[in-house]
């Protein structure tokens with residue numbers, strides 16, 4: 001891509017990484033002989049997420065832009081509004097049915113169900129796929145492509161998902 005432009009978004013959301021288990025899996029050998037902390041991310045907790053989407057093109061439009069930042073903002077606006085102040089929950093999470101019940105009963109939880117464990121990696125792919133679909137629906141895919149999505153979960157942890 002000769003040109004790349006990026007737009008950032010902020011949203012607050014809760015989640016739980018129900019698949020977290022620090023005692024096995026990739027990297028567990030680094031703490032094999034020490035006591036590992038509790039799997040704290042299986043607890044319901046929240047983040048101030050920072051999302052950065054990058055789109056690129058080899059050509060500029062008649063307005064000398066990859067595309068207007070305004071349009072990138074609006075391609076994602078409705079999704080960001082839906083996810084903001086929500087609780088992102090995997091439909092496969094064993095607590096999902098009860099969370100839905102509580103949300104319905106008390107009306108005190110905006111549930112945002114997804115089909116994956118809501119890690120930063122999986123959420124980055126989710127936003128990437130969503131924006132790609134929006135560009136496709138607008139007939140822009142090809143001319144403009146999503147180059148990468150970066151999702152900051154905390155000030156020290158982020159995930160990136162990019163075009164192959």
Ligand SMILES: Nc1nc2c(c(=O)[nH]1)N=C([C@H](O)[C@H](O)COP(=O)(O)OP(=O)(O)OP(=O)(O)O)CN2
Nearest residue numbers: 017020041045047118119120121153154156157159
């Ligand atoms: N590869 C991933 N690892 C973890 C994820 C994730 O999405 N991908 N998520 C979490 C938790 O959601 C957690 O809130 C963030 O983890 P971590 O960076 O360990 O948080 P800390 O605030 O404890 O980090 P510091 O080391 O204190 O800066 C866990 N792992």
